[in-house]
Amino acid sequence: MYLLIVILPLIGSFAAGFFGRFLGSRGAAVVTTTCVSLSSILSCIAFYEVALCASACYIRIAPWIFSELFDAAWGFLFDSLTVILLLVVTIVSSLVHIYSISYMSGDPHSPRFFCYLSIFTFFMLMLVTGDNFIQLFLGWEGVGLASYLLINFWFTRIQANKAAIKAMLINRVGDFGLALGIMGCFTIFQTVDFSTIFACASAFSEPHHYFLFCNMEFHAITVICILVFIGAVGKSAQIGLHTWLPDAMEGPTPVSALIHAATMVTAGVFMIARCSPLFEYSPNALIVITFVGAMTSFFAATTGVLQNDLKRVIAYSTCSQSGYMIFACGIPNYSVSVFHLMNHACFKALLFLSAGSVIHAMSDEQDMRKMGGLASLLPFTYAMMLIGSLSLIGFPFLTGFYSKDVIPELAYTKYTISGNFAFWLGSVSVFFTSYYSFRLLFLTFLAPTNSFKRDLSKCHDAPILMAIPLILLAFGSIFVGYLARDMMIGSGTNFWANSLFILPRNEILAESEFATPTIIKLIPILFSTLGSFVAYSVNFVVNPVILALKTSTFGNRLYCFFNKRWFFDKVFNDFLARSFLRFGYEVSFKALDKGAIEILGPYGISYTIRKMAQQISKIQSGFVYHYAFVMLLGLTIFISVIGLWDFISFWVDNRLYFIYIVSFLFINI
Numbered sequence: 001m002y003l004l005i006v007i008l009p010l011i012g013s014f015a016a017g018f019f020g021r022f023l024g025s026r027g028a029a030v031v032t033t034t035c036v037s038l039s040s041i042l043s044c045i046a047f048y049e050v051a052l053c054a055s056a057c058y059i060r061i062a063p064w065i066f067s068e069l070f071d072a073a074w075g076f077l078f079d080s081l082t083v084i085l086l087l088v089v090t091i092v093s094s095l096v097h098i099y100s101i102s103y104m105s106g107d108p109h110s111p112r113f114f115c116y117l118s119i120f121t122f123f124m125l126m127l128v129t130g131d132n133f134i135q136l137f138l139g140w141e142g143v144g145l146a147s148y149l150l151i152n153f154w155f156t157r158i159q160a161n162k163a164a165i166k167a168m169l170i171n172r173v174g175d176f177g178l179a180l181g182i183m184g185c186f187t188i189f190q191t192v193d194f195s196t197i198f199a200c201a202s203a204f205s206e207p208h209h210y211f212l213f214c215n216m217e218f219h220a221i222t223v224i225c226i227l228v229f230i231g232a233v234g235k236s237a238q239i240g241l242h243t244w245l246p247d248a249m250e251g252p253t254p255v256s257a258l259i260h261a262a263t264m265v266t267a268g269v270f271m272i273a274r275c276s277p278l279f280e281y282s283p284n285a286l287i288v289i290t291f292v293g294a295m296t297s298f299f300a301a302t303t304g305v306l307q308n309d310l311k312r313v314i315a316y317s318t319c320s321q322s323g324y325m326i327f328a329c330g331i332p333n334y335s336v337s338v339f340h341l342m343n344h345a346c347f348k349a350l351l352f353l354s355a356g357s358v359i360h361a362m363s364d365e366q367d368m369r370k371m372g373g374l375a376s377l378l379p380f381t382y383a384m385m386l387i388g389s390l391s392l393i394g395f396p397f398l399t400g401f402y403s404k405d406v407i408p409e410l411a412y413t414k415y416t417i418s419g420n421f422a423f424w425l426g427s428v429s430v431f432f433t434s435y436y437s438f439r440l441l442f443l444t445f446l447a448p449t450n451s452f453k454r455d456l457s458k459c460h461d462a463p464i465l466m467a468i469p470l471i472l473l474a475f476g477s478i479f480v481g482y483l484a485r486d487m488m489i490g491s492g493t494n495f496w497a498n499s500l501f502i503l504p505r506n507e508i509l510a511e512s513e514f515a516t517p518t519i520i521k522l523i524p525i526l527f528s529t530l531g532s533f534v535a536y537s538v539n540f541v542v543n544p545v546i547l548a549l550k551t552s553t554f555g556n557r558l559y560c561f562f563n564k565r566w567f568f569d570k571v572f573n574d575f576l577a578r579s580f581l582r583f584g585y586e587v588s589f590k591a592l593d594k595g596a597i598e599i600l601g602p603y604g605i606s607y608t609i610r611k612m613a614q615q616i617s618k619i620q621s622g623f624v625y626h627y628a629f630v631m632l633l634g635l636t637i638f639i640s641v642i643g644l645w646d647f648i649s650f651w652v653d654n655r656l657y658f659i660y661i662v663s664f665l666f667i668n669i
Contacts, residue, residue, distance in 0.1 A: 005043055005046060005090070006126060008038050009035055009036050009039055009122040009125065011035055012036060015028070015031045016028040016114045017111075025111060026101075028110065028114050030101075032097060033101065037097075039121075040090035040094045043087050047083040050078050050079060050080060051080045051084070056497065057079075058075070061073070061074040064134070070186065071192075072193075075130070075135070077129060077130070081338065081496065081500060082129055084342055085128040087342075088342055089121065089124050089128065090125070093124075096258045097118075098465060098468060099356070100117065116149045116153065117255075120259070123138075123139045123143045126138060126139035127140055131194055132192045133192040134192050136271070137179070140235070143259075143263070143264050143267065144171050147167060148165075150252075151164040151248050151250060153251055154251075154252070157250065162247070163244075163249075163250040167248050170234060171235060172234075173230075174234015174235055175231060175234060177228070177229075177230025178230065178231025178232075179231075181225075181226075185197055198501070204221060205221055205281035219284075224278065225285035228275060232268025236265055236268030237318075239295050239296040239299050242300070242568075245316075245319055246307075246315045249311040253353070253359060256315070257348075260348075260352070265318055265319075266325070266344075266345070269325040270341070272289070272329045272334070276329075279329070286330045286332055290330030293323045293325070293327025294323065296319060297321075297323030297327065297425060298323075299320075300316045300320035301428075301429040301433050302562060303565050303566060304317055304432070305432050307436075307563065308367055310367075313440050314355060314440075317433065318348055321348070324340060324404065328410065331506075332506055333410050335500055336403065339403045340406075342488075343403045343404075343480060343481050344400070346480055347387075347388045347392050347398075347400055350473035350477050351385065351389065353469060353473065354470060357461070357462040358385075360462075360466070361462075373445075374444055378461050380467060385444075387477050388473075391477040391478070393433055394524055399477050399479070399480045400477075402485045408422075408423050408426045409520065409521060411426060413515060427523050430531070431530055433528075434531025435535045442540065443539065
């Protein structure tokens with residue numbers, strides 16, 4: 001059963017990929033959706049057996065790589081952390097498959113689309129179930145490949161090509177860091193197996209275990225954790241390597257829901273939680289994680305407030321929420337981070353699929369400024385989007401409230417500089433999150449239809465196959481947080497068993513629950529309320545102060561700064577990409593291609609080969625005695641070389657004897 005959970009999506013992908021032309025669009029969709037749905041049902045059974053019955057499952061399949069001390073086998077680990085991710089990945093993937101049957105019904109290449117969706121699901125399951133770093137890295141690279149294929153699905157669009165290449169290249173930077181981290185693990189622990197590494201982590205936490213670089217000593221565990229975290233920065237779109245995420249919206253909307261809501265973007269959070277026994281022995285790495293996560297949540301939230309593309313707003317929201325998960329790991333409290341990951345998958349998938357319903361109704365229009373007044377035309381989609389947005393901002397007693405508000409409280413009760421930094425940036429990010437969420441609702445559904453309106457008579461609400469996933473995700477966005485909070489993050493819970501590890505000195509959950517001042521607990525709710533009022537005032541009320549701010553020089557510069565995403569793309573293009581392109585042009589193109597290779601190429605190489613062929617052809621005279629002479633000459637040279645080689649070998653082996661003879665003769669003479 002546990003192996004079927006992983007294998008079924010692969011079977012569906014092969015069926016759609018190799019037999020899609022025989023199955024047809026609907027047949028490929030049915031096969032892949034059935035396989036992924038069966039995998040989700042089996043994941044629910046695995047969740048009951050592993051998490052609720054406290055019975056972890058270890059499966060060793062076959063040897064993979066055996067080379068002296070390097071031992072990597074095909075093995076699967078099913079513990080509480082794994083089965084939570086299995087539920088998230090398979091259920092969201094199943095709903096996205098069902099949603100895509102209707103959304104992609106008019107696309108002639110839908111079998112290829114479903115093949116890509118299923119292979120992405122398979123690689124994600126390989127990532128979360130692997131029991132060693134090499135198998136995790138296989139899934140890690142596999143989801144990168146699948147995301148490239150999905151983002152570039154409409155390959156005739158130049159922007160889709162650029163976005164896919166950008167996502168691939170930026171993720172390669174993070175993957176390089178992860179690969180170095182895995183090599184560091186093998187160097188220190190002589191294994192890549194999780195259980196062995198985690199068992200030995202405390203023994204190698206002492207300062208005398210270090211890497212020597214440029215004659216400087218670096219603590220080994222800290223270096224490994226930082227390198228592994230660089231991989232998470234690339235995959236989870238943290239600040240610095242985040243620029244691929246908003247551009248990835250060029251793919252179909254179901255791709256955004258699957259990749260950027262529940263699976264690929266959260267893979268970095270899963271990896272940090274999986275490696276918690278390593279990170280616990282590196283306090284410096286935890287501080288770095290806290291700062292990076294807090295800065296990402298603030299940066300992405302401020303950037304999302306002035307984006308006009310419907311999907312880009314939700315994409316920056318994903319980036320901000322992944323920042324919350326990351327700095328929750330850095331506090332450290334991995335259980336709350338994974339709990340927020342699970343809750344976030346529900347309401348963010350709901351938001352993306354609802355956005356897809358709007359785009360589908362508006363004939364692929366994504367600019368919110370060209371919408372408005374859709375609440376009366378798309379009441380069901382508006383209700384779903386409202387539920388997702390309220391859960392996102394942490395509205396009381398919805399799913400997001402039970403995980404998102406806990407994270408700033410944990411940061412506050414850390415009582416450190418990094419904890420206070422994360423608390424205040426996270427709290428301010430709540431204000432901006434509320435602002436862009438309500439701005440999205442106002443501009444899309446509630447604002448008067450503007451002058452750019454299209455033919456709204458053709459607008460239609462979500463059909464039944466698109467509505468069913470939305471309804472199920474809406475229930476998850478309302479109830480999942482309440483049902484799972486005491487089981488997953490309550491004081492004294494044994495839900496996680498041995499899958500997550502926190503040192504006693506880092507345990508702060510109980511103090512967060514009972515020692516946090518009431519005003520600190522209310523700050524997120526107050527900021528959420530304030531953000532909604534500001535969004536209403538800016539977008540609905542004609543306020544002279546706001547109008548003056550919009551038209552002022554400062555207002556224009558602020559708008560440009562946020563709308564251009566803090567100029568990250570411009571800095572990368574001007575200072576990095578352009579420099580590399582100039583280097584490639586000057587060195588590779590002008591010096592090599594147009595220089596040495598071209599000089600030797602069209603004329604030089606061909607002329608040389610032609611002349612050599614003419615000279616060699618003269619040897620073929622046709623006379624037998626010429627051939628006999630060449631054979632005798634070759635045999636003589638061969639015997640001479642062999643004899644010389646034997647003499648040299650004999651002299652090397654008996655050089656002391658030769659030196660003695662020569663010395664004796666010299667003395668006598």
